[in-house]
Amino acid sequence: MSTPVRVRMAPSPTGSPHVGLARTALYNWAFARHHGGTFVFRIEDTDKERNTTESYDSLIDLMQWLGLDWDEGPLKGGDFGPYRQSERSDIYADVLDRLRASSYTYDCFCTTDEVTARRKASGSKVMGYDGFCRELTDEQVDAFRAEGRAPVVRFRMPDGEITFTDLVRGDITFRTEFVPDFALARANGDPLYTLTAPVDDATMRITHVLRGEDLLSSTPRQVALFEAFKAIGLAEETPQYGHLPYVMGQGNKKLSKRDPEAHMELYREQGFLPEGLLNYLALLGWSIAPDRDVFTLEEMVQAFDIKDVNPNPARFDLKKAEAINTSQLRLLPLDEITERCLPFLEKAGVLDPADLPDRQLLDQAMPLVGERINKLTEVVDMLGFLFVDDADFTRTDELDDTGREVVAASYDALSAIEHWSTAEIDEALRRALVEERGLKPRHAFGPVRIAVTGRKVSPPLFESLELLGRERSLARLRDAMSA
Numbered sequence: 001m002s003t004p005v006r007v008r009m010a011p012s013p014t015g016s017p018h019v020g021l022a023r024t025a026l027y028n029w030a031f032a033r034h035h036g037g038t039f040v041f042r043i044e045d046t047d048k049e050r051n052t053t054e055s056y057d058s059l060i061d062l063m064q065w066l067g068l069d070w071d072e073g074p075l076k077g078g079d080f081g082p083y084r085q086s087e088r089s090d091i092y093a094d095v096l097d098r099l100r101a102s103s104y105t106y107d108c109f110c111t112t113d114e115v116t117a118r119r120k121a122s123g124s125k126v127m128g129y130d131g132f133c134r135e136l137t138d139e140q141v142d143a144f145r146a147e148g149r150a151p152v153v154r155f156r157m158p159d160g161e162i163t164f165t166d167l168v169r170g171d172i173t174f175r176t177e178f179v180p181d182f183a184l185a186r187a188n189g190d191p192l193y194t195l196t197a198p199v200d201d202a203t204m205r206i207t208h209v210l211r212g213e214d215l216l217s218s219t220p221r222q223v224a225l226f227e228a229f230k231a232i233g234l235a236e237e238t239p240q241y242g243h244l245p246y247v248m249g250q251g252n253k254k255l256s257k258r259d260p261e262a263h264m265e266l267y268r269e270q271g272f273l274p275e276g277l278l279n280y281l282a283l284l285g286w287s288i289a290p291d292r293d294v295f296t297l298e299e300m301v302q303a304f305d306i307k308d309v310n311p312n313p314a315r316f317d318l319k320k321a322e323a324i325n326t327s328q329l330r331l332l333p334l335d336e337i338t339e340r341c342l343p344f345l346e347k348a349g350v351l352d353p354a355d356l357p358d359r360q361l362l363d364q365a366m367p368l369v370g371e372r373i374n375k376l377t378e379v380v381d382m383l384g385f386l387f388v389d390d391a392d393f394t395r396t397d398e399l400d401d402t403g404r405e406v407v408a409a410s411y412d413a414l415s416a417i418e419h420w421s422t423a424e425i426d427e428a429l430r431r432a433l434v435e436e437r438g439l440k441p442r443h444a445f446g447p448v449r450i451a452v453t454g455r456k457v458s459p460p461l462f463e464s465l466e467l468l469g470r471e472r473s474l475a476r477l478r479d480a481m482s483a
Contacts, residue, residue, distance in 0.1 A: 003237075005037025006207045009070070010197065012044045013056035018262045019255060019316060020212060020247050022066065023281045027244060028210050029068045030282075030297075030304040040204055041073030042083040046196055051086075062264055066274045067297070072204075080204040085196050092191040095199050095234060096184060100153055104228035105184065107151035108133040109144035128180030129154065150187040155194070155225060157181050162220040167208070167242030167306045174220040182221055198222045202235035209239045210306065216243045242306050245285045246313040255316055267321075271344060271376030273332075276325030283324070284314035294327040326374040334370045338362065341379040348380045351387045361386060365467055368459035385453040386467055390475060395454040395483070403447035404481055409433060410448045411477040420470040426462040451480035 007028045011021055032039040041063065045051045060074060072078030082088055099105045110132055118130055134156065136144075144151070157180065163173040184195040191199075201209060201222075219241050229235035249255035255262045267277050278297060282288075286309050288295045295303075329337065342353045342362075351358040362383070369382045385393070399407065413432035417424045433444035449461050452473055458464060465473050 003207055005032055005035040006040060006205055007032050007037065007210060008040040008042055008201065008204065008206050009068075010042045010044050010200070011059055012047060012050075013052060013059055014047065014050040015055060015257055016263045016265055017055075017058055017062045018257055018264060019281065019284075020262070022062070022264050022277075023247060023284050024210065024212060024244060025063065025066070025068050026278055026281050027286070027304075027306070027309070029070075030301050031208065031210060031306055032071075033301040034304045037207075038071045039069075040078070040080075040083070040206065041070035041076075042085070042200060042204070043074060044085050044193070044197065046085045046191065046193070048086075058265065062268075065268060066278060085200070088196070088200070089191075091203060092185075092196055092199055093189070095232075096153060096189075096191065096195065098232045098234070099155075099184065099228060102228065102232055103156070104231070105153050105155055106134055106136075106181075107141070108154045108181075108183070109136075109141075109149045109151050126178060126180065129182070131181055134181070152183045152187050153185055154181045154183050155221070155228070157221070157224055158227075162223050164219065164223050164238075164241060166216075166219075167210070167240055168245075168309045169243060169311045172216075172219075176220065176224075179220050194218070194221060194225075198225045198229070199234070201239055202226065202229050206239050207237070208242065208306075210242045210244060213243045213246050213311075219243070242309070243311075244309060245311055247284055248313045248315045252315070254313075261316060261318055269377075271378065272321075272325050273328050273340070273376070275331075276328035277321070279328055280321040280324040283320075284316065285309050293324060294331075322374060329374065329376075330371070334366055337370050337373075337376075338366045341366075341373075341376050344376050344380055345383070345387075348384070350380055350384045358387060361467065365459065365464075368463050368467075372459070381455065382459055385455070385458070386464070390472060393454065393476065395450060395480070397450045397454070397456045399447055399450055399480060399483060403450065404483070406433060406437075406439070406444065406447040407451045407477055407480045409437060410451075411474060411481065414465075414470075414477070415474060420466060422462045422466045425465050429462070447480075448477075452476045 009025045009028050011017070029039050031037070043056065043059070045056070063070065070076060072080065073083045100107075108129070110129070115129060115132070118132065124130070133154070157176045159176060161173050161175050162179070163171060166172050182194050183192055185191045200206075223238060226235055226238040247255045249259045249261060257263075260266065264277075275297065279294060282300055283293060286304070287293075288299060288303050332340075345351050345362070346353055351362060353359060365383050365386055369379060373379055373382060409432050410429060413428040414425065417428045429445065429448065433439050434441060437444070445461050446456065449458050450456060452468060453464060
């Protein structure tokens, strides 16, 4: 592109970061990286009642975990800071003063009740302000002030139509008669989003605004406001806008913050890889190829074109998200999977990563499950039996009388073997249970699996017994016989 690309991600620190926010961040990041541009991360925290430090910290942590590194913003700084709106009050006040000195704004003294009453009386179906204070006389202004009314500053929308080329949806036209004059600040002077976001875009020299479809209706306001910014010397160009499709949830409804599957932290806690989650989020409106779903972030950056984003709503499919995550997990080398599993094993109290014997045992066990787990949390249930003290060992699945008989036969067979190895364990159990007792492998080894691992599903049984060791294996078999 002729102008260096500058895009921004501007979340509000309210509540838990959600899927739509992460998808928007990903598209902005990929767009910036594709064009060799700048990815700006700023915080829209002027809503003092709803903003929380916890939510701010969650946003920073999420972006870092996802690996969506920003070039300017919190923790990094930059030439166009501050990057938190709560620290930019002087900038907004200055711009508001400059706009008030222009013909683009006017003071409005109306109350909400008065506006509502006039709309009902007129029968107008146009929501929003009716322009009552657009052309007040000096006498009317003096009368309002004498009543003690404090005005808000409204932007004067131009007559006619506003057309812009949406990078996702093509040419879009709004008739301004349906876009009422809007307030830029509260009566006490506190700036509103209608002012702060465009001012930030102008002063940070943002070239492209990629955001959710729900903000499409605010775009004609911002396009008109940028004309005023140009007139007062605040901006030279209007950004190009692109509005990303809705993400739909269950029942074909827009995925909302109230939906459990909307919260990004949930997927992190469940052991999704950031690569897997980003890969799936990328598919919510874009694809790298018609017949390909799995790709790396580097491949996405190389291929990403905002014009290829589908404007139609995308449905969030948890099963597909899990499948994509599994595919990404299979791309990792085993030692990398092991490292990523460590925090989950430590959090569950399964092992201490600093304990050398435990770490060595984990390295021996991971080849048994590396190709079996679909999320990192699954390693806890898969391998926990190896690390738990026998006094704390419990079985989540139960044995019946027939199962205990199989366990007794297994105990006798394993007690007699000379070398405790996978091969000898395999041979002894197959001979005692399959050949001598005529059991099918599923019925033969299932009870043994429950006895020593506590579960019907576990890593390969014979290898697990070798890792568990002779004494611990036999002790668990003895305990299961009398359970």
